[in-house]
Amino acid sequence: MIWNSTEAPADTARERALREEFQRRYALCEEELTTLYLSLYPGQRQAFEDFGQMLQKSFLERPAFMLEADEARLRDPRWYTGNGMLGMLMYVSAFAGTLQGLRQKLDYIEECGVNYLHLMPLLESPAGRSDGGYAVSDFRRVQQSLGDMSDLTALAVDCHSRGVALCLDFVMNHTSEDHAWAKAARAGDPEAQSRYFFYDSWDIPDAYEKTVPQVFPTTAPGNFTWCEEAGKVVMTTFYPYQWDLNYANPAVLRDMTENMLYLCNRGVDIIRLDAVPYIWKELGTSCRNLPQVHSLVRLLRLSCEIVCPGTLLLGEVVMEPSKVTPYFGDADRPECHMLYNVTTMATTWHTVATRDTRLLKHQLAQVFALPREHTFLNYLRCHDDIGWGLDYGFLEQFGMGQVPHKKYLNEYLTGRWPGSPARGELYNDDPRLGDARLCGTTASLCGIEAARRQGDADSMERALRLDLMLHAYMFTLSGIPVLYSGDELAQENDYNYHADPLKAEDSRWLHRGDMDWLRAEKRGDETAPEGRIFRGLRQLERVRAAHRVFDGGADVWLVQTGDDGVLGIGRYHEGEKLVALFNFSADEKRVSVDELGECADLLSGEDADMGCIRLPSGGFVWLLCDFTKGQNADGTD
Ligand code: GLC
Numbered sequence: 001m002i003w004n005s006t007e008a009p010a011d012t013a014r015e016r017a018l019r020e021e022f023q024r025r026y027a028l029c030e031e032e033l034t035t036l037y038l039s040l041y042p043g044q045r046q047a048f049e050d051f052g053q054m055l056q057k058s059f060l061e062r063p064a065f066m067l068e069a070d071e072a073r074l075r076d077p078r079w080y081t082g083n084g085m086l087g088m089l090m091y092v093s094a095f096a097g098t099l100q101g102l103r104q105k106l107d108y109i110e111e112c113g114v115n116y117l118h119l120m121p122l123l124e125s126p127a128g129r130s131d132g133g134y135a136v137s138d139f140r141r142v143q144q145s146l147g148d149m150s151d152l153t154a155l156a157v158d159c160h161s162r163g164v165a166l167c168l169d170f171v172m173n174h175t176s177e178d179h180a181w182a183k184a185a186r187a188g189d190p191e192a193q194s195r196y197f198f199y200d201s202w203d204i205p206d207a208y209e210k211t212v213p214q215v216f217p218t219t220a221p222g223n224f225t226w227c228e229e230a231g232k233v234v235m236t237t238f239y240p241y242q243w244d245l246n247y248a249n250p251a252v253l254r255d256m257t258e259n260m261l262y263l264c265n266r267g268v269d270i271i272r273l274d275a276v277p278y279i280w281k282e283l284g285t286s287c288r289n290l291p292q293v294h295s296l297v298r299l300l301r302l303s304c305e306i307v308c309p310g311t312l313l314l315g316e317v318v319m320e321p322s323k324v325t326p327y328f329g330d331a332d333r334p335e336c337h338m339l340y341n342v343t344t345m346a347t348t349w350h351t352v353a354t355r356d357t358r359l360l361k362h363q364l365a366q367v368f369a370l371p372r373e374h375t376f377l378n379y380l381r382c383h384d385d386i387g388w389g390l391d392y393g394f395l396e397q398f399g400m401g402q403v404p405h406k407k408y409l410n411e412y413l414t415g416r417w418p419g420s421p422a423r424g425e426l427y428n429d430d431p432r433l434g435d436a437r438l439c440g441t442t443a444s445l446c447g448i449e450a451a452r453r454q455g456d457a458d459s460m461e462r463a464l465r466l467d468l469m470l471h472a473y474m475f476t477l478s479g480i481p482v483l484y485s486g487d488e489l490a491q492e493n494d495y496n497y498h499a500d501p502l503k504a505e506d507s508r509w510l511h512r513g514d515m516d517w518l519r520a521e522k523r524g525d526e527t528a529p530e531g532r533i534f535r536g537l538r539q540l541e542r543v544r545a546a547h548r549v550f551d552g553g554a555d556v557w558l559v560q561t562g563d564d565g566v567l568g569i570g571r572y573h574e575g576e577k578l579v580a581l582f583n584f585s586a587d588e589k590r591v592s593v594d595e596l597g598e599c600a601d602l603l604s605g606e607d608a609d610m611g612c613i614r615l616p617s618g619g620f621v622w623l624l625c626d627f628t629k630g631q632n633a634d635g636t637d
Pocket of ligand 1: 131132134135171238274275316383384
């Protein structure tokens with residue numbers, strides 16, 4: 001397919017070169033693109049032409065600084081898999097008020113060692129009906145209170161000059177009920193209604209409800225909402241003001257892909273595909289992870305490869321492991337570049353609450369067996385709740401049933417369990433299923449908040465150790481570690497949301513508090529919790545970045561510790577071997593591991609003996625054997 005100069009004369013040599021480049025890239029994908037597109041939209045040749053035109057237009061609008069970034073990344077396609085990557089996730093409003101304010105704070109972000117910055121949704125979204133920005137009413141406008149599109153691009157340019165990649169959400173499953181399409185649909189426009197799922201009666205919605213689970217059973221029960229103005233029922237999987245888009249309509253795919261590429265052209269390097277498993281619906285199914293979803297993701301990937309090949313796709317797939325990995329696609333037909341390590345995250349908090357590493361070992365063994373090319377985003381906390389998607393089949397062999405176990409985890413992590421130092425709150429407590437999820441910051445869940453309130457130095461010591469150990473463990477996994485803004489300073493829960501009627505119903509605001517810049521001033525003070533965590537994390541990050549054994553290409557395995565309370569992870573890469581041990585139990589442990597090599601403790605720099613390692617509760621070690629020591633440059637002894 002060729003769109004040439006008849007519509008827009010290729011007036012400059014640069015434009016001619018760009019058109020040629022577009023056609024070269026398009027030709028490489030054309031066959032697959034055509035087959036895939038027509039499998040979703042049989043016979044819709046004209047719509048396919050329109051889609052291709054849109055790709056070309058988006059490519060011709062790509063700014064010079066992003067074309068340069070594309071070229072650099074094409075030369076080094078695994079640029080994001082090294083041991084030097086460190087992410088941070090934040091709300092612009094909570095961190096710095098505005099995008100301009102954030103530009104002023106880039107020194108702090110760099111001081112944290114961060115080179116991957118994920119900004120929570122910042123596009124226009126109606127106040128009070130925004131789901132934290134995940135109900136977008138205009139994909140081309142920034143929320144007024146944060147700034148405008150030119151501020152976003154200015155920030156992206158600053159980030160690029162500092163080597164920081166920018167990540168933004170692409171909320172593609174739904175729009176806000178205030179989006180122009182939704183407004184037109186409400187007014188009765190049939191074309192606009194065909195972009196959503198509208199029904200004249202409750203018959204079909206009721207039929208869907210038989211097989212579709214609920215996302216927000218307490219805060220937003222049901223998957224459909226009555227729309228008074230249209231006199232129809234509309235599909236709303238998330239909140240009633242978030243209307244599901246109908247991707248069976250090719251105009252939706254074209255316009256939404258164009259919206260995504262628009263963001264890429266503003267300087268966004270990483271696109272987080274929000275709630276991606278939900279984007280195709282079929283009656284009689286769960287409306288999750290349907291095969292068409294994978295075709296759509298592959299189409300987005302091909303679109304990026306043509307228009308903006310330096311862009312990474314991060315899939316938000318909060319599902320059980322067997323549903324997650326298919327979003328990587330196959331080696332010759334890749335879908336997402338990166339996915340969240342969500343089950344590992346939930347299993348980690350299960351391990352904190354039970355002090356028993358058996359499930360975590362079982363989970364990690366599966367992750368470690370995956371191809372090294374699968375890049376996971378590792379995290380302890382994010383803006384969302386912790387859902388207890390654990391491997392209950394495995395837990396049942398130890399007599400842990402799903403409902404009582406979730407109840408235990410929630411009691412422990414909300415501090416209701418006797419002796420628990422954790423301070424969290426429940427989220428979407430569904431009494432029918434006993435299925436509540438959990439909210440809270442890392443520091444509060446580790447016991448830092450309780451210890452500070454009690455003024456108890458020993459408890460504080462234990463809580464700080466646990467917090468650091470969890471981060472060290474996260475840094476030991478392959479992939480990109482992402483800090484949740486505030487965690488670098490042991491920021492605690494923010495209970496103010498209870499008094500805000502727009503937030504009170506949604507306990508996720510507990511861990512979405514404003515950045516406390518007064519606390520940040522204590523980051524150099526080793527005697528304050530803020531300083532202990534900040535400096536501790538910096539040390540871990542520096543060590544990680546300095547040793548190739550943390551590279552995503554390393555072999556990774558479980559090290560036998562002979563103790564259910566202690567997790568052991570081994571890594572090997574290019575002559576460096578790491579043995580990492582983490583004591584999740586309540587007691588001090590003496591561990592001996594059967595791994596070869598003389599090693600040094602990476603944090604103290606001292607020699608260590610693998611035959612006898614002493615770890616306090618919440619303690620950890622990183623032991624390194626360097627097999628290249630004493631070798632000549634050519635590898636001979
Ligand atoms: C994702 C977001 C979550 C939001 C939902 C609906 O799961 O992480 O915060 O509520 O999508 O857009």
